[in-house]
Amino acid sequence: MSNLIHLNEKDNVAMASVSLEKGTKIKTHDLVCNTVIPAGHKVAIYDIPKEDPIYKYGDIIGYALEHIKKGDHVHSHNLYLKKASCEHSCESPHDHFPLKTKSERSFFKGYIRPGGKIGTRNYIGILSTVNCSASICHFIADGANKAFKEKYPSIDGFVGLGHGAGCCMTIGGEGLTILQKTMAGFIRNPNFGGILVVGLGCEVNRISDFFNAMSLNEGSLLKTLDIQDSGGTENTVIKAMTLIQEMIPPVAAAKREPVSAANLILGLECGGSDAYSGITANPSLGAAADLLVQDGGTVILSETPEIYGAEHLLIRRAVNCRVADKLIEKIKWWEAYTEKNGAQINNNPTPGNKDGGISTILEKSLGAVAKGGNTPLQEVYSYAEPVLSKGMVFMDTPGYDIVSITGMIAGGANMIGFTSGRGTVVGFKPVPCLKLASNTHMYDRMKGDMDINCGPVLDAGVSVKDMGLSIYKTILETASGSKSKSEIFGYGDHEFVPWHIGAVL
Amino acid sequence: MSNLIHLNEKDNVAMASVSLEKGTKIKTHDLVCNTVIPAGHKVAIYDIPKEDPIYKYGDIIGYALEHIKKGDHVHSHNLYLKKASCEHSCESPHDHFPLKTKSERSFFKGYIRPGGKIGTRNYIGILSTVNCSASICHFIADGANKAFKEKYPSIDGFVGLGHGAGCCMTIGGEGLTILQKTMAGFIRNPNFGGILVVGLGCEVNRISDFFNAMSLNEGSLLKTLDIQDSGGTENTVIKAMTLIQEMIPPVAAAKREPVSAANLILGLECGGSDAYSGITANPSLGAAADLLVQDGGTVILSETPEIYGAEHLLIRRAVNCRVADKLIEKIKWWEAYTEKNGAQINNNPTPGNKDGGISTILEKSLGAVAKGGNTPLQEVYSYAEPVLSKGMVFMDTPGYDIVSITGMIAGGANMIGFTSGRGTVVGFKPVPCLKLASNTHMYDRMKGDMDINCGPVLDAGVSVKDMGLSIYKTILETASGSKSKSEIFGYGDHEFVPWHIGAVL
Ligand SMILES: [Ca+2]
Ligand SMILES: [Ca+2]
Ligand SMILES: [Ca+2]
Ligand SMILES: [Ca+2]
Ligand SMILES: [Ca+2]
Structure with a gap:
């Protein structure tokens, strides 16, 4: 076992995993430490001529300020950064990771969703538009987990997604757009078999505005409910349970495939x-x-x-x-x-x-x-x-x-x-x-x-x-x-x- | 029943609760509508001389642009605002709400906390410093509710308080200060009989920094736990349950008093x-x-x-x-x-x-x-x-x-x-x-x-x-x-x- 960590084949330095005394011999790299190398610090594993790049992680971390000898400590005293502009080359030197052919590739067992995206889990989400509907989303998820999770083991669970925002935000502003993009992205994540969106009704991030802005459309696996339209907590939860029950058969039928x-x-x-x-x-x-x-x-x-x-x-x-x-x-x-x-x-x-x-x-x-x-x-x-x-x-x-x-x-x-x-x-x-x-x-x-x-x-x-x-x-x-x-x-x-x-x- | 709502005794206008035709007689205010008064709009219930203030909610909402007659519709056409500067008087004209003497005052039954603050509820809170400890606070609250709530009916419950912030904030910035003030305020709210604060350990809003900044001190009813120090989820939950069990006897002993x-x-x-x-x-x-x-x-x-x-x-x-x-x-x-x-x-x-x-x-x-x-x-x-x-x-x-x-x-x-x-x-x-x-x-x-x-x-x-x-x-x-x-x-x-x-x- 070596006391040096060589992070990448391209690297001309390695890291001491423990503090190394001056004179320590490292057989794996055929070198002798010319000074103390503190734990976590770098040692040159080859001679590095002045001005040559110093590689760690297979990438350049700086240039040699002087000629660095194999076994030397490499740190701020003998390494410098060139002006950033020199580094902006827009080249792509990393062509040594060839794509494998389809037959060589690894497999896993996932859920093939309509449209071809692949899920690694099979959840039903209950997503709030605004904090005012966060608790009710958790009520619905808790209720659904109790009622359906054991009965449908192919569904990983029902998850309530609440958050702190959704109202008193500027319409057309960056904040609302980021919230809506995040919510739309969760709706479209293939780890959800189905989604129910629950709003209050009078929030800035109203369901109808959110769906329009993000080009979302209701369907059998994407349903919506407004608390105010539904007549409060009790009716909303009852309606939600009905909508979720309708979603369950197709979601539960999903099967993992290679x-x-x-x-x-x-x-x-x-x-x-x-x-x-x-x-x-x-x-x-x-x-x-x-x-x-x-x-x-x-x-x-x-x-x-x-x-x-x-x-x-x-x-x-x-x-x-x-x-x-x-x-x-x-x-x-x-x-x-x-x-x-x-x-x-x-x-x-x-x-x-x-x-x-x-x-x-x-x-x-x-x-x-x-x-x-x-x-x-x-x-x-x-x-x-x-x-x-x-x-x-x-x-x-x-x-x-x-x-x-x-x-x-x-x-x-x-x-x-x-x-x-x-x-x-x-x-x-x-x-x-x-x-x-x-x-x-x-x-x-x-x-x-x-x-x-x-x-x-x-x-x-x-x-x-x-x-x-x-x-x-x-x-x-x-x-x-x-x-x-x-x-x-x-x-x-x-x-x-x-x-x-x-x-x- | 009147078709007018007179919001305050001082008001010289009242509001139509339904649309009133021209000529409608309102017995309660002995007036006849001089024009249509749409529902929700104002009608003068006294003559208002030009330049006189118009009162609604017992407060000035504007001044008469012309002489307004009893029964007239009062709206943008005959009402104007004076420059705001005229209104900054720093006077306190509201001395007509005399304090009741102590013996005349109403009572309620509350919890007298050490220090004299009065609670209206008797909760134990589990408060997170950062979103990274939000879930565990809910785990702890759920566990405590299951284990102790029925046994101690004098405790209203155990509540997990999670939030989205607490890290990657600027130290000394307004955002962190507001978060810390809010958390400290919850800790001090008399509706909590006891509080357990749970942190991750490496967050910006670390327990020790938070306690120092807000002059909070641990005590028998204010405890803390770090997830990293405690060795992860399982140990943290076990330790939390012990700390909560120690808090329960004094909290459960609290009784409502007039x-x-x-x-x-x-x-x-x-x-x-x-x-x-x-x-x-x-x-x-x-x-x-x-x-x-x-x-x-x-x-x-x-x-x-x-x-x-x-x-x-x-x-x-x-x-x-x-x-x-x-x-x-x-x-x-x-x-x-x-x-x-x-x-x-x-x-x-x-x-x-x-x-x-x-x-x-x-x-x-x-x-x-x-x-x-x-x-x-x-x-x-x-x-x-x-x-x-x-x-x-x-x-x-x-x-x-x-x-x-x-x-x-x-x-x-x-x-x-x-x-x-x-x-x-x-x-x-x-x-x-x-x-x-x-x-x-x-x-x-x-x-x-x-x-x-x-x-x-x-x-x-x-x-x-x-x-x-x-x-x-x-x-x-x-x-x-x-x-x-x-x-x-x-x-x-x-x-x-x-x-x-x-x-x-
Ligand atoms: Ca939450
Ligand atoms: Ca408000
Ligand atoms: Ca308001
Ligand atoms: Ca990170
Ligand atoms: Ca990081």
Whole structure:
């Protein structure tokens, strides 16, 4: 077992998994440490000539300020960033992830929905237009779970989706549009077999206006109810139960069938990150993401604040300049948004990050971006926008886990992969969310909540590639119906949180 | 039964409850209609000399443009507004609501809390710091309700308080401060016998930072738990159950005792207003509010956007210029807030309002302000700020019902009065919320949800004063433990919605 972690075959540095004394011999890389290498810091595994790029995560994190010898400590003292403009090349150097042929691709067992989208779960949703109808949506879901869930085991459950917004918003404003796009995206997510939308009646986000704005039409699997029209709580619940009973037979008849992994849309998230997230869980999830992309599937990277200031590392990977320009536009929007709201957006390495061995903003952002793997950036989406491209795409979301994941599910994600260093417990009905621990210590303490331990990359010499393979296997199993930890606990009734933008009047 | 509604003894106009033909004789006011008076429109009940003020709701809604004769239609054609500056007098003309002596005051049966605050309910709350701990708070509440509610009937229940915020907010920003103030206000609301705060551990709104910022201290009735420290969901729920079991004996031992109505803090709200709200439910609730103020109690008027542009009608009622200035400051804040967010704030009568008989912005705002009664404005509070003054006070909140009421409960409200024309169904644990219908038609359709019908002011000749008396009686009964309609349904688990301000990062 090596004391070095080599994150990518392209890398000319590796990371010390423990503090290494000067003179330590590392057999796996045939080198001797020329100075102390603190834990988490980088050591050169080849000679790096002055001005040459330094690769970590298979990507450039900076350039050699001087000639760096094999075994040297690589950090702020001998590494520098070139001006960002040099990095905006709009080239796509990542053609070493060939798509597999259809016959080589992995399979999972999913629900084929009318129109061809593939669900990994089979829920019926009860969606509120406004907080005024949130409680009644939960009443209806609770009632339906009691009445029908045991009787129809092929239905995963009935989920009430409430939220805090929907009224006293500006008509035509960005806030209402984002709410409506998120709601429409949930309605269209293939993990729902059917949806009942419940409104109060006098809210700004009225059902009729919402349906018109989002080109939604009622049908046998998309029904609506207004509380005021229905005559209050009791009548609304009675009517809702009738509508749901009518929906149940076709939803319960849905059966899992083998489908290509190309139908997976995997949303990526990290939250409660620690010093290990960027070297264990994130690159391992990235290795799994690369396998999914090679299988013809889609992975969604998100959390714009985490790439802020290092956007060129994604721009460099964009398949064309149109995609690159879309990302630049998002970055500009964030600058205006944070300034308008008196908020700070600063993704530079903190003194704590630097002590931990993070040298540049590129390296820090790469730690987060690592979960997207190394394939080209195919498309850039707005929050909650339908994701139609295959391959690795970016969605503009906040870093706030719950809000970010809500947006990706609205975009069509049917699986979520969520890395954490500190631990997280949430779940996201109707979409299963696999939790990846960055370290064994936390995994051992929170085994009930974390699905996969990526700590062995650090403490047991497991390669990132092998860890990625094992994650990908779990993704396929979970997509096929095996339950994630948060599903076993029953999480997901309170994590529908559309991004809140704009004034509450 | 009269076809005119005379809202206040001081008024020189009355409203037609049905359309009145020219020549209609109104015996109750000894007048003959000089023209058609459409339903909802105003008729002069005395001669009004040119330039004289026109009173509705006991307040000035404009001035006579010409000499108006008894029986004339009073509307935009013969009524005008003076420049607002003339109205800013900082006088307090309302000294005709003498405080009752202690022995004359009404009583209710409440819970006397340590420190002397009086609760109208006896709940135990489980409060989340961040959305990441919202689900677990509901798990804990559900578990405690199942395990303990039947066994301890003196406890009204265990309520999980989740919300969408708490992370990826700017430290030191207005958004985080408002969230923390709202949470601290709920912790201090006397309707809670005990509170358990549950955090994730790595959120911006960490328990320790929140407690420091809001000067909160743990104690036998205020406990805390971190999910990450506790080792995940299962351990957190187990620990939570132990902490709650320790809280139960003192909370269950609380007993209702007769206390003065002076201990009531009544939060006022209107939502889904219609053409009748301003002439039936709002002034009737206002009459009840005046009775409570005379009994030494507190009423909170809120919803700043509803007085915007007509703020001088409240400024005129301010007890001193300091209070008036505070209100002016809030109005200025709203102008900046809406401009920054590209939102419109416009409270002018719409064409539909004018067709319905509303002549000026003052009259429109008075329709909303009417629920605050006619006593002087004693103090102006920020959102969620502790309300310490007696009498009628104003809290700066949005008009959004749920957010406004959340703020008033945080301020200490132990009763809510909520008027509606279109109907509303929500509830607000831990505080009972009485729903007042503005019209009999809606009341009949939504009887299960609406507590009181104020329609008889319009359709059965009941005076506003008598309706106010009956509302006040119901307030005292409900404060003493009789259940409101929304409590019977079990509403209140999804209506904790702190005002959301600022960027989500
Ligand atoms: Ca993150
Ligand atoms: Ca995140
Ligand atoms: Ca209102
Ligand atoms: Ca309102
Ligand atoms: Ca909720």
